[in-house]
Amino acid sequence: MRRGSPIRSTLITLLMLSPGLASFFGLFFYPMLVTIVRSLRPEGQQVGWTLQHYITFLREPRAREVIILTFVLSIASTLCSMLLSLPLCLVLRQKLRGHRFFRLTMLIPRVVPGLIGALGLLLLFGSRGWVNLFLMQVVPFINEPVRINYTVPGLILFYTWLYFPFTSVTTLSTLESLDPAIEEAASVSGANRWQVLRHVVIPLIMPGILAGSVLTFMAAFGAFSIPLVAGGNYRPLAVEIYRQIDFTPARWSAACARAMIMAALQVGFLTVYMRVLRRPVA
Amino acid sequence: MPGLRLENLSKRFGKTVAVDSLDLEIRDGEIMTLLGPSGCGKTTTLRCIAGLLTPDEGEIYLGDERVTDLPPERRGVGLVFQNYALWPHMTVYDNLAFGLQLRRVARAEIQRRVSEALAMVRLSGFEERYPRQLSGGQQQRVALARALVIEPKLLLLDEPLSNLDAQLREEMRFEIRELQKNLGITSVYVTHDQAEALVLSDRIAILHEGRLVQVGSPAEIYNRPGNRFVAGFIGLTSFVEGTIVRQDAAKGYVVVRTRDGLELCARSDVLQTGQEVTVAIRPEHIELYPEEPAVRPAETNFLSGRVLRGAYLGDVVDYRIQVGEWILRAHAGTGAILKPDQEVFLTIAPDRITLIAV
Numbered sequence: 196m197r198r199g200s201p202i203r204s205t206l207i208t209l210l211m212l213s214p215g216l217a218s219f220f221g222l223f224f225y226p227m228l229v230t231i232v233r234s235l236r237p238e239g240q241q242v243g244w245t246l247q248h249y250i251t252f253l254r255e256p257r258a259r260e261v262i263i264l265t266f267v268l269s270i271a272s273t274l275c276s277m278l279l280s281l282p283l284c285l286v287l288r289q290k291l292r293g294h295r296f297f298r299l300t301m302l303i304p305r306v307v308p309g310l311i312g313a314l315g316l317l318l319l320f321g322s323r324g325w326v327n328l329f330l331m332q333v334v335p336f337i338n339e340p341v342r343i344n345y346t347v348p349g350l351i352l353f354y355t356w357l358y359f360p361f362t363s364v365t366t367l368s369t370l371e372s373l374d375p376a377i378e379e380a381a382s383v384s385g386a387n388r389w390q391v392l393r394h395v396v397i398p399l400i401m402p403g404i405l406a407g408s409v410l411t412f413m414a415a416f417g418a419f420s421i422p423l424v425a426g427g428n429y430r431p432l433a434v435e436i437y438r439q440i441d442f443t444p445a446r447w448s449a450a451c452a453r454a455m456i457m458a459a460l461q462v463g464f465l466t467v468y469m470r471v472l473r474r475p476v477a
Numbered sequence: 478m479p480g481l482r483l484e485n486l487s488k489r490f491g492k493t494v495a496v497d498s499l500d501l502e503i504r505d506g507e508i509m510t511l512l513g514p515s516g517c518g519k520t521t522t523l524r525c526i527a528g529l530l531t532p533d534e535g536e537i538y539l540g541d542e543r544v545t546d547l548p549p550e551r552r553g554v555g556l557v558f559q560n561y562a563l564w565p566h567m568t569v570y571d572n573l574a575f576g577l578q579l580r581r582v583a584r585a586e587i588q589r590r591v592s593e594a595l596a597m598v599r600l601s602g603f604e605e606r607y608p609r610q611l612s613g614g615q616q617q618r619v620a621l622a623r624a625l626v627i628e629p630k631l632l633l634l635d636e637p638l639s640n641l642d643a644q645l646r647e648e649m650r651f652e653i654r655e656l657q658k659n660l661g662i663t664s665v666y667v668t669h670d671q672a673e674a675l676v677l678s679d680r681i682a683i684l685h686e687g688r689l690v691q692v693g694s695p696a697e698i699y700n701r702p703g704n705r706f707v708a709g710f711i712g713l714t715s716f717v718e719g720t721i722v723r724q725d726a727a728k729g730y731v732v733v734r735t736r737d738g739l740e741l742c743a744r745s746d747v748l749q750t751g752q753e754v755t756v757a758i759r760p761e762h763i764e765l766y767p768e769e770p771a772v773r774p775a776e777t778n779f780l781s782g783r784v785l786r787g788a789y790l791g792d793v794v795d796y797r798i799q800v801g802e803w804i805l806r807a808h809a810g811t812g813a814i815l816k817p818d819q820e821v822f823l824t825i826a827p828d829r830i831t832l833i834a835v
Contacts, residue, residue: 376558376559376560376562379549380563380564380623382549382550383527383529383552383556384550384623384627385550385576386575387548387550395564398566
């Protein structure tokens with residue numbers, strides 16, 4: 196058999212890389228560049244450079260609030276998703292009857308468009324929603340509807356609903372990749388169920404869950420449809436950016452500057468997070 | 478007092494019967510091997526003993542205590558897994574200390590017992606290593622130490638050597654055997670490797686399709702297999718079928734005739750004329766002669782056949798020889814190698830032939 200010449204194989208490699216490279220430059224690098232340039236232009240102009248949009252936003256007293264709110268919502272919902280998925284996945288992995296059904300159900304929040312999910316949640320948790328009707332009927336102290344919609348805890352609840360599948364899928368796969376003998380060895384050694392969980396299972400799946408939670412955090416940080424529909428006065432960064440475009444005339448440069456700040460925060464947070472994760476697990 | 482007693486133990490998975498009314502007694506301080514092909518129920522039995530599976534029927538007694546319903550953490554047994562199952566996030570020290578910490582043993586005592594256990598498996602000084610930093614053999618020795626450090630009443634080993642390379646495996650057999658004898662700990666060893674079973678066991682229990690087929694010392698099992706399955710499973714065996722046509726009660730010999738007229742003399746005190754039997758012959762018990770010997774040894778079976786093929790094994794040549802309608806396997810020295818189609822003469826001592834009643 197004739198081996199391909201080095202030039203030929205290089206050509207083939209380039210050819211195979213080209214779709215990836217094209218989409219990287221066309222769909223990521225170019226829009227990124229446009230956003231950066233735009234954020235540095237005076238509003239509505241194609242020439243000149245200015246840091247005005249960054250300074251204005253960061254000087255606004257609301258800026259800190261918006262950034263803190265964005266972090267609170269995304270971190271809290273990531274934590275809630277982790278706390279929720281661990282017990283659920285521990286049950287699901289035992290492959291009890293109907294576990295397939297629950298595995299599918301778990302993914303519903305990702306299948307339903309966020310906007311429709313948000314509307315549904317608003318109806319469910321509203322003052323005349325089923326949740327409040329139920330609470331008022333059953334819990335003795337609750338005589339009037341609990342305000343859930345348009346509050347921070349309510350938003351965290353909605354976020355958790357939407358982003359929970361990211362965490363539960365990675366948690367389940369991490370759990371299922373765990374060798375059953377590892378746990379059996381612990382229980383033979385004298386550990387009861389709780390001790391096996393605490394000393395063996397959780398330490399071993401934690402790196403996997405934390406790595407998976409990056410995905411949840413990223414998605415929650417950029418959440419748009421849920422806070423837009425269900426956020427009320429609470430506007431995280433993504434909604435804040437959108438609002439700049441909603442003005443007439445649209446403030447594109449201001450929006451781009453905010454987008455750059457959001458990206459920088461996200462990258463910064465991730466860098467720190469990944470560095471912490473990569474520390475050798477003791 | 479028995480070390481361990483299984484009474485009428487049964488375990489089913491759906492419609493599959495993995496263990497079928499197993500009765501077995503393991504003496505105190507004895508190492509017994511559960512031997513059988515994969516799917517024979519040996520691992521299921523071991524897991525029932527450890528408490529990792531609950532039997533559908535039957536009882537398990539550890540010493541005098543009935544442990545059938547106890548969860549694994551309350552049985553106080555040590556278990557060594559095939560794939561070591563060390564806890565990867567703990568150091569060797571922590572792996573060993575874990576069981577003791579759960580038992581609320583004092584810190585100083587833990588340190589003493591861990592270093593003792595590590596010395597026992599010749600791994601002193603490895604305390605701070607993580608399992609991934611150890612070789613397979615070292616990991617398995619840590620697993621052994623971890624099982625022993627809690628001073629269990631019973632040591633269970635589930636194919637502990639099958640992930641190791643051949644040389645290490647052979648070494649470890651003796652090491653496990655020696656350790657078990659020194660500690661005098663009642664042990665159950667599961668394997669599908671007959672050589673391993675023969676080397677390390679006080680007694681071997683042969684399992685087949687969930688049932689106990691034969692229990693005995695390695696020599697008994699090898700020399701007096703109770704049925705065709707055991708004979709075929711342990712060592713190499715050729716089988717010939719026939720009927721007992723004569724017997725010499727005084728000398729304890731019987732003569733078996735096959736349907737193609739071959740006659741074989743074998744020792745048996747119990748079988749009667751007319752009994753149909755399977756004749757089991759081991760390859761090392763057949764002597765081969767390329768030419769007809771001038772003097773036939775008295776009271777021995779003398780046969781002639783044709784070499785079908787030979788496989789050179791290094792120390793011996795493994796021949797398949799057609800005798801009448803039967804094919805016998807014979808091992809001969811590598812001095813003069815026989816060629817296919819060559820005529821060959823065989824002698825088999827009657828004492829070396831095993832008869833199995835059909």
